[in-house]
Amino acid sequence: MDVLLTVTGIAIVMVGLWDIYHSLLHPSGTGAIGGRVQAGVWWISRRTGHRFGSAVGPGSMITVVLVWVLLQGIGWALVYLPHVPGGFTYSPGVDAADYPDFLEALYISLVTLATLGFGDVVATDPWIRLASPLEALAGFALLTAALTWFTQIYPPLSRRRSLALELKSLAEVGYADVLAEEDPVTATRVLDGLAAEVAKARIDFTQHGETYYFQEEDPDLSLARHLSYALELRDRAAACSAPRVRTSARRLGLALEQLGQKLREDFLGTGESPEEVFAAYAEDHGRDSRR
Template sequence: MDVLMTLLGAAIVLVGLWDIYHSLLHPSGTGALGGRVQAGIWWISRRTGHRFGSAVGPGSMITVVVLWVLLQGVGWALVYLPHVPGGFTYSPGVDPADYPDVVGALYISLVTLATLGFGDVVATDPWIRLATPLEALTGFALLTAALTWFTQIYPPLSRRRSLALELKFLAEVDYADGIVEEHPVTAARVLDGLAAEVAKARIDFTQHGETYYFQEEDPDLSLAHHLPYALELRDRAVASPHPQVRRSARRLGLALEQLGLKLREDFVSAEETPEETFAAYAADHLRESGR
């Protein structure tokens, strides 16, 4: 039974570390557990009309971090449980008989994970003396990873907001209506710039999938709100008499198709066309206030 308990604890610890690795270090950018938790919170938010707005994204990330802490804390507690209380010494005034073994093991695990080092409980079993520094190292790495995770989401969000503003400004000056008469070099440069930014957005959704669940308070900064205008620009530019503008339009079209494919694969349910995908994307981020 003790061996099974230890193996179960080790398995839980490894599952948590594997999810952290896939969320923060793997090119996929999404862990199986963390991704499901965020998708579940987003589903609840969507069903309530996104009443909590921009708090949903950070809130879902905090929930995932808490999940990682619980997995590590519970996993290591199961490793320690067969050795409580015999494998530890206790400070004067601390009687392990006053607490259930499960509570004692969980306390030891959480204190070690947080690297608090109270010193009221010290491992004496040789194997546990080796395990506790490993958990402390895991706790330090988890804290560092969580802080890094929160800071690395802002560049992708900034790029997405910048693209949304660019599309908004182009729409306000009716750029699509006059693109056929626009100087071909200028028009091609604009389309190529948009294609590059759309490609970056696709990469960001791949490597930082958690940013999908960030609701924009300002509709001007919402890519979901302005992305359909990129399709209109593509369609108008395809009709240009200038070959270089048509080439740039096709390039933009390919970038939009790739972005749509990524959204369909990971976030929205839609048909295969970019038009339907972007409409689903916009609907998924629609709030009751009308956005």
């Protein structure tokens, strides 16, 4: 039984570390557990009409971090459990018999994970004395990784908001309506710039999937609301007589298709064409598409 508890604890610890690695270090940018937790928080938010607004994104990330802490805490507690209380010495006034063994093991695990070092419980078993610093190191790494995770989401969000504002400004001046009359060099520059920004948005959704669950309170900054206007620009550019403008339209169309595929496969699970995917994206974020 002791061996089973130890093996189970190590397995839980490794699962948690593996999910942290895939969420923060792997190019995919999404761990299996963390991704499902965030999707679950988003599902709850949708069912409540996104009542919590922009707090959903940070809240989902905090929930994921708490799940990681819980996995590490319970995993290490199972490793310690076979050695409680005989493998530890207790300060005067602390009687291990007053506490259930699992709760005592969980307390030791969480104190070690948080690197608090109260000193009221000290490991005497040689293997536990070796394991405790490893858990403390894992706790320090988890804290550092969580802080880094929160800071690295802002550049992708800034790029997405910038693209939303660009599309909004083009829509407000009716750029698609006058695109056929625009100088081909200028039109090409605008379309190619949009294609590049759309490609960056696709990369951001790949490497920072958690940013999908950030809802913009300001509709002007919502890519979900303004993205469909890029489709109108693509269609109008494709009908232009200038060959270079039509080439840029194809480039923009390809970038939009790739972004739509990413949104469909990783987040929405619905829609075939970019038009359908972007409409579902807008609905998922509680926004009306501008097209």
